[in-house]
Each structure stands twice: as C-alpha cells, then as structure tokens.
Amino acid sequence: xxxxxxxxxxxxxxxxxxxxxxxxxxxxxxxxxxxxxxxxxxxxxxxxxxxxxxxxxxxxxxxxxxxxxxxxxxxxxxxxxxxxxxxxxxxxxx
Numbered sequence: 001x002x003x004x005x006x007x008x009x010x011x012x013x014x015x016x017x018x019x020x021x022x023x024x025x026x027x028x029x030x031x032x033x034x035x036x037x038x039x040x041x042x043x044x045x046x047x048x049x050x051x052x053x054x055x056x057x058x059x060x061x062x063x064x065x066x067x068x069x070x071x072x073x074x075x076x077x078x079x080x081x082x083x084x085x086x087x088x089x090x091x092x093x094x
Contacts, residue, residue, distance in 0.1 A: 003064040003091035004057055008050035009084045016083035023076040031067055033058050049087060064091050 011017045028035065034057040041053050058064035067073060068090060080086055 001060055001093045002057055003059075003061040003093050004055055005064055005068060005088060005090045006056075006092070007054040007089075008048070008087040009052045009054070009080075010050045011052065011084040013083040016079060020076055020079040020083060023079065024073070027070070027072045027076070028056075028067070031058075032063065033067065050085070058091075061091050061093065 036055045036057075038053050040051060041048065056064070056067075058067065
C-alpha cells in the first residue's frame with residue numbers, strides 16, 4: 001500500500017534552502033519515490049499554512065520511514081528547519 005510524506009513549507013532563507021533541496025534530491029537518487037512539488041499552490045478553501053508543498057509517494061510505509069529516518073536525511077533536516085518554517089506529516093496510505 002502506497003504511503004506519502006507531505007511537507008508544507010514557508011521558506012525564509014532561499015539560498016540556504018537551496019542547499020537543503022540539493023542535498024535532499026541527491027538522497028532520493030535510487031529510491032523508488034514519486035515527487036510532486038508546488039510553489040504557491042492554489043488554495044480552494046480556507047487558508048494554507050505555507051508557500052510550498054511537497055508530496056512524496058513511496059511504495060509503502062516502511063520505504064517512506066526508511067528514507068525519512070536515514071542517516072543522510074537526518075543530517076540535512078537542520079538545514080531545512082533553519083531555512084524554512086516546515087510542517088511534515090507521514091503517512092497516508094492508499
């Protein structure tokens with residue numbers, strides 16, 4: 001059953017966030033994952049707590065957690081946290 005990691009972000013240091021993004025995308029090289037990213041998503045109802053959204057679809061919950069909990073990704077999380085206000089959720093299953 002597919003699992004998703006969803007991140008909602010408001011970037012406040014774009015240069016530093018680019019460091020995170022480059023490292024993060026290197027870390028998904030070779031991982032079976034589909035990534036969708038939207039800057040300034042269209043809000044259909046209510047308010048949206050960020051300026052960007054990323055949705056990552058993994059084969060299952062174990063694969064999503066393996067990537068998120070990996071040593072490599074854990075090392076770059078502080079870069080994301082210092083460069084953006086972030087909200088990450090794991091996982092919805094389909």
